[in-house]
Amino acid sequence: MSAFLNALGGRLAERWLALLAVPGLVYLVSLATAVTLGQRHWYDFGRLRTRLDALATAPGADSAGALAVAAVAVLAGAAVAGTAAQAAGALVEKVWLMDGHGPLARRLTGRRVRRWRAADAEYRAALVAAGRARIGGTADADARTEEAEARYAARNRISLVPPRHPFWTGDRITGPDRRVWRAYRLDLTLSWPHLWLLAPDTTRTELATARTALSAAARLTAWGLAYALLTVWWWPAALVGAATVATGMTRGRAAATSFAELAEALADLHGRDLAAAVGAECEGSFTTAVGERVTRLLSKPD
Structure with missing residues (x-):
């Protein structure tokens, strides 16, 4: 049981690092960089180096307690950022899979339906033309068939079935x-x-x-x-x-x-x-x- 709990704790720690801590730390570094450089000095990484030097020489920088508190604060901030990203990711997934209810969703779904129907009509017209060319034995039968296949693929890129959702x-x-x-x-x-x-x-x-x-x-x-x-x-x-x-x-x-x-x-x-x-x-x-x-x-x- 002890070995199992240790292994479980190790896996949870790995997932925490992968999903929350590391991406959150990278985001916090990016946020600090953005705030330090700003729009006017967006390319001046010397300002960033100067800021780091100032932090290194600040009062309390040599204190183990202060460093520990700062490390905990950074990790906590990274965890909060990661948790927020997870929640936002769940919302993004929900939006991707949402149905066609609501004014905006109905409008987006209707747009996809019109695109699909137009592509379907083009495919069926090309298929009929290809069939007639095959029956008539015309020289462009192969080209007509390829055109029908291309129209079929174009329709399926919109959706394999008539759309009912605002997003693919x-x-x-x-x-x-x-x-x-x-x-x-x-x-x-x-x-x-x-x-x-x-x-x-x-x-x-x-x-x-x-x-x-x-x-x-x-x-x-x-x-x-x-x-x-x-x-x-x-x-x-x-x-x-x-x-x-x-x-x-x-x-x-x-x-x-x-x-x-x-x-x-x-x-x-x-x-x-x-x-x-x-x-x-x-x-x-x-x-x-x-x-x-x-x-x-x-x-x-x-």
Whole structure:
């Protein structure tokens, strides 16, 4: 038990350092730099060196007690900054996954719907043209086919399904629910706990890793927004903030894609196992009839 508690304490300390202390310390250093240099002297790092020298020669700088108090204060400030960034990251993630309710959300969702419908119309027109070219045996049949494929990819970059969320991440995360329902008539939200229990440990680990990566990307985006706030004192912080936000959003899209693909694959690979586990007959492939039977059984109708 003692060894277990020591190992647990070590892991908690590592997570505290990784999530709160180190990023918080870096942010505090950036804040001090921004306040010291200011807008007029944004490039004059000599002022920063002068400020450090002044602190080193200040009264009490040689006192062990004063240094200990300063170290504790800095660590506490880093922890507070890290905790605030975690809370902001949770808010960013909530915004990414928010639904289309509310005036602004409805407006953003409507814009995405119009873009998707226009791209879908272009894809379908290109597909019809490619089909006619194939049937007619015209010389540009291959080019027409490539055009249709390009239009299909352009539509899917907006969303794999008709948008219902103001942001891409929300539709990507919830897209498997609608795609699985369309393919198997299986309610993925309803069957998710059961599929999770049937999945092997490696699959659950991959899903948990992808989900954790999404939260980490949202937290990184929150740090980028925090750095952007330092622009009030030091304009180069805007470059750091913009780069961090862009990185966080890119990682968030990748994590959302990974999680959605894994969730959909879980239904594809273990749908028959789920049917067998709940007593639905499934001798061959997992069909829509079997999916409807599983959904009815899991919904526990009266």
